[in-house]
Amino acid sequence: MSQTRSSQNDAYSLILEAIDSGIFKPGDRLVESDLAERFGVSRTPIREALQRLETQSLLERDGRSLIIASLDHNQMAELYVVRRELEGLAAGLAAQHATEEEIRVLQEMVRSDDELVDAPSELARANRRFHEQIHLASHNRYLVQQLDLVHRTMALMATTSLAAEGRGKIAQSEHKGIVDAISRRDADAASKALKDHISVAFMTRLKQDAGARSKS
Numbered sequence: 101m102s103q104t105r106s107s108q109n110d111a112y113s114l115i116l117e118a119i120d121s122g123i124f125k126p127g128d129r130l131v132e133s134d135l136a137e138r139f140g141v142s143r144t145p146i147r148e149a150l151q152r153l154e155t156q157s158l159l160e161r162d163g164r165s166l167i168i169a170s171l172d173h174n175q176m177a178e179l180y181v182v183r184r185e186l187e188g189l190a191a192g193l194a195a196q197h198a199t200e201e202e203i204r205v206l207q208e209m210v211r212s213d214d215e216l217v218d219a220p221s222e223l224a225r226a227n228r229r230f231h232e233q234i235h236l237a238s239h240n241r242y243l244v245q246q247l248d249l250v251h252r253t254m255a256l257m258a259t260t261s262l263a264a265e266g267r268g269k270i271a272q273s274e275h276k277g278i279v280d281a282i283s284r285r286d287a288d289a290a291s292k293a294l295k296d297h298i299s300v301a302f303m304t305r306l307k308q309d310a311g312a313r314s315k316s
Contacts, residue, residue: 110139110141110145111135111139111141111145111146111148111149112148112149112152112153114139114141115130115135115139115146115149115150115153116153116158116252119158119168119252119255119256120252120255122255124168125168126167126168126169126170126171126256126257127167127168127170128167128168129162129165129166129167130150130159130165130166130167130168131165132146132147132150135150150166154166156249156252156253157169157253158252158253158255158256168256169256170256171253171256171257173309176257176305177302179250179253179254180298180301180302180305182250183247183250183254183298184295184298184299184302185295186243186246186247186250187231187234187247187294187295187297187298188291188292188294188295188298189238189243189291190234190235190237190238190240190243190244190247190294191234191238191278191281191282191287191290191291191293191294192287192288192290192291193237193238193239193240193243193287194234194237194238194239194282194290195281195282195284195285195286195287195289195290195291196285196287197237197238197239198237198238198239198282199237202233202236202237203237203279203282203283205233206230206233206234206237206279206282206283207279207283209226209229209230209233209275210230210272210275210276210279212226213226213227213230213272213275214272216268217268217269217272218268220260220262220263220268221260223260223262223268223271224260224262224263227260227262227271228251230275231247231251232251234278234282234294235247235248237282257305261301261302261304261305261308263308264304264307264308267304270300271297271300271301274293274296274297274300275297277293277297278290278293278294278297281293
């Protein structure tokens with residue numbers, strides 16, 4: 101039983117990682133036999149992993165097939181509303197509960213990520229690690245679980261807002277402000293700084309989408 105559960109979790113993690121890294125993109129069709137061969141896993145845990153991902157709305161039905169879900173405008177707006185509130189809560193809790201070591205890690209992340217402002221893909225991965233560190237520093241396991249699902253769903257967006265011209269430097273400046281508030285143990289300021297950060301990211305993405313539509 102435990103071995104079956106382990107295989108299912110492995111299959112789930114492998115597919116999820118492929119979505120997160122952009123190997124599988126919105127609209128891509130996932131076929132059990134192809135995934136089993138790709139990952140060296142039997143079809144049963146693959147099938148169970150696909151069912152789990154469909155339940156989480158990361159996959160959707162296209163006839164009898166499963167494809168990587170995509171987000172329409174309303175879904176994206178709804179996701180950012182939830183993300184803004186949950187991330188703000190995480191930052192406020194981190195200001196109250198983060199250890200000194202966790203704060204130093206956040207400060208080091210900001211310094212090292214400054215070198216990636218002209219590399220959007222790398223900065224996007226670093227950005228996710230930075231936010232995950234804040235989630236962990238909140239020391240609230242239920243909040244971490246919810247934010248993990250939110251960030252998985254963010255992977256369904258084909259592009260990163262950090263690819264917008266100048267956004268990398270601005271985002272890094274916002275990260276510094278968030279960490280500064282956390283280090284001062286100012287929960288209200290930390291929460292506001294992170295909420296504002298998410299709002300700017302959302303506005304940037306809206307502008308990106310508007311630009312893409314004007315070119316099509």
